[in-house]
Amino acid sequence: MKQVTWTITENTPLTPDTYRLRLTGDTEAITAPGQFVNLRLSGFYLRRPISVCDWEPGAATLIYKVLGHGTAAMTHLPAGTELDVLTGLGNGYDTSLAGERPLLVGGGVGIPPLYGLARRLTAEHRQVTAVLGYNRASDIFLVEELHALGVTVRLLTADGSAGICGLVTDGMEGVNYTHLYTCGPEAMLHAVWQRCRTDGQFSFEERMGCGFGACMGCTCRTKYGHKRICKDGPVLRREEIVW
Amino acid sequence: MKQVTWTITENTPLTPDTYRLRLTGDTEAITAPGQFVNLRLSGFYLRRPISVCDWEPGAATLIYKVLGHGTAAMTHLPAGTELDVLTGLGNGYDTSLAGERPLLVGGGVGIPPLYGLARRLTAEHRQVTAVLGYNRASDIFLVEELHALGVTVRLLTADGSAGICGLVTDGMEGVNYTHLYTCGPEAMLHAVWQRCRTDGQFSFEERMGCGFGACMGCTCRTKYGHKRICKDGPVLRREEIVW
């Protein structure tokens, strides 16, 4: 964990309510895909946790969806704005367990961290398949970028307006995978967990006080005791999860 | 009273802790020198009352001193910043009572509203004298501008580092005036009130909740009953003041 200042270089809508934020600044503390950052926004007391979508030395990309007042305020931040960021938070995904054919399952704004993961997995020469679920065609983002990495993408929408009509669990049918990585709403994670036939890594969300393990605001029960989503997670192993 | 948006065109230090803020926007509601505006600052709940130093259609000048956190934050506002302003507040000075030789007595950041007053009085072809008190030479501002209007300026500093060494009451000695206008710290107003040998108008400060007469936060006692500094003032007539 590190407290740094990042400067916005770009803040553009990818869909009507999903934005891509590109930033420059110290990214040293980020060591694994699936980690997150905690952004201080002027006018809000608590920081806002957002997954790292992609990063390189000196630059990072985040993708966020407008959900409440904080994320709505974020859409108004112009390029040049400096943000106070706690970076390198959480454990992130472990790519050493991926095997040859990892499967990535993402829903909505659970998809961004899977991009950074896919980039690392493809760099490690694994055959990556991604099952991506959106509500409707106009919600789609990151699909081309994943294609460009060489990922096999299965696209689903809940209303059938693009790709296959259905949920991510429908998209998982028939995929032959060695390990599963997933991120998305809790109901989706649960359904994916029930379908998953290999070991897997599940990334959770919780309302956070601090984001670095100090307040016990984000605790969940696991088979191995209480864990803090922000510090011991957000990624949990399949076998330890208690629903 | 009117709620308007003003845009900062300039925010420059005149002394180490006193700044001039030039703004553009609707100034229609300002009708008399000595009126004030109430500025909304991001990060602060209450607005900050600042006297109008000068104004014309479409533009206004304020001069403020860094006193606490709000005025300190103001120094960081760059040109182009839009401010939410309640304008045209308070009664202001009545120039019809000035007579031929009005005397203006100002101390520190009580001086700014006297500039707008002097401009109107000189335009009305009165012979204006201003007694201006500062703590030290490095605090001096607005003197040249008042000179330029044709005002006779008597300059005093408490430490003698410029002008006459003394307080404004010393500077009042020997001036032959028809009416007195003053603004400054309360202790100064009281001393001036005791010295004043004509009718006069005294501008007061008080902590304000609203600035437009709604909350009774700024009430003072006068000979004619309770008055709200923000609405029935900030300018009170000499005879009505109760110390």
Added chain:
Amino acid sequence: MVNTAVTLCGLPLENPVIPASGTFGYGYEFAQIYDINCLGTFSFKGTTLAPRYGNPTPRIAEYAGGLLNAVGLQNPGVEAVIREELPRLREVFHKPVMANVSGFSVEEYAQVCRQLDGEDQVGWLEVNISCPNVHGGGAAFGAEPQTAAAVTRAVRDVTKKPVIMKLSPAAADIAAVARACQEAGADGVSLINTLPGMRIDLKHRRPLLANGTGGMSGPGIFPLAVRMVYQVYEAVDIPIVGMGGVSTAEDVLELMLAGATAVGVGAANLVEPCACRKIIQDLPAAMERYGIQQLTDIIGGAHHG
């Protein structure tokens, strides 16, 4: 089209938004800025039997969540209110108005209410029991159920108008106070009044407000208001006017879900003179966002979940 109408103690309100006492004067200042007839109603400045100057200044301080005030119930006294303020108020506001009443003895409350009972435009009497009881060692009437009930009974006896008891968040058990008011005949309760707080002037090393303490209001007390409205809703059957830190249409919905039938807006009027008009304008869109057809449907709605 969504429906914002509610009924408060038998009287209809076009919408639940009520500028809170002490932040809206007698309405004139605001009537110069917008047509205040868009309001559900408003509660005018707290009225006592005798004229009061209130506390010395400074009366206002700031904190991160709003402001502190120690105005000290400045008002011209009930006779002047009836003689001078109400006729002027009538010119700018054409709906029943809420009369806010304060007192320092049970008799004073009763006396003020008796006089206001004769005023046609007064729709409700809102009885502020945060004031110290001069016969009771200075504790507020609203601190304990017994004293709150005593004021309620005395006021109930002298008026046929709906009586709304305004509760203090400084009460040990606000739900118990509300219950006592209901049992003593109150038609409604309103809450919360300001929360006693203090700021200190570092330069002069003394309390910043001349009065020492002042009442905290504004968004910083909003969760306290929500919690208390929620608790009082479970304790009484009479309508609640919820308030404390409301600044947006969403805040109105939140307090109504907690149990409020109508919602007071105080401090927000002081820093945003058009706050109440804006809240009223924003209400329909906010209702649609949360699938609300009629505001009356959501009163206490957070208790079923």
Added chain:
Amino acid sequence: MVNTAVTLCGLPLENPVIPASGTFGYGYEFAQIYDINCLGTFSFKGTTLAPRYGNPTPRIAEYAGGLLNAVGLQNPGVEAVIREELPRLREVFHKPVMANVSGFSVEEYAQVCRQLDGEDQVGWLEVNISCPNVHGGGAAFGAEPQTAAAVTRAVRDVTKKPVIMKLSPAAADIAAVARACQEAGADGVSLINTLPGMRIDLKHRRPLLANGTGGMSGPGIFPLAVRMVYQVYEAVDIPIVGMGGVSTAEDVLELMLAGATAVGVGAANLVEPCACRKIIQDLPAAMERYGIQQLTDIIGGAHHG
């Protein structure tokens, strides 16, 4: 050179800044960010007899003045604290630490304090009486002077370490509770704990926190803390650890002028991990700004003016 040292119940503190219980864990997370030995001391997470999971999530909500938490005293229980946490803590923090103790019965408080009494590094016992009394209908021990005194006596009997009773702002009369604690043998009091509040989830029409209510903390409660410290200072002769919304060195001075000997910093640590280090770094300049040579000179200074 200004002097920031104070003495708290006989033990010297390099400076009055104390991260508040529940916001600093056992110090490790912060020790990774800065050398926490710059602190006066810190109060570790509230400890109960048995391990506690705490409340279901969501446990955190936001408001304009800070946050609400309903963590519900999650902790591994006093035995695990002694066996596992204190040895690890010792590696990163070399000063006496404040042990925060909670309980749901008088016996539990005494039992936990008895066990912690044997720990060398524990300098003070801070006894949090905001918890509900399971034998007392769920009212908090800190709500009334009698129950607060009962806990104080029980704890006093089992330890020679200084006992600091941590008071709740929800008490009807916090000064009376403080006085009762002093009479029952407390060496100090700390205040304020969080203020019960609530937020409601508009989308789901139910309280946002799974627990319903949660404790308000952060700058929104600062004037409440100042007021209560001021009142308690007039009621007791034992030192006060003041807290509630402190975020800056000036806030520290303000609470000390109100009467605090040392100052707790809670929520600020969560959003600004280096908050306490920064406050300590800023203290000397802030003292100079207000002409303060020694911090001990200003304790209660606002009462003389």
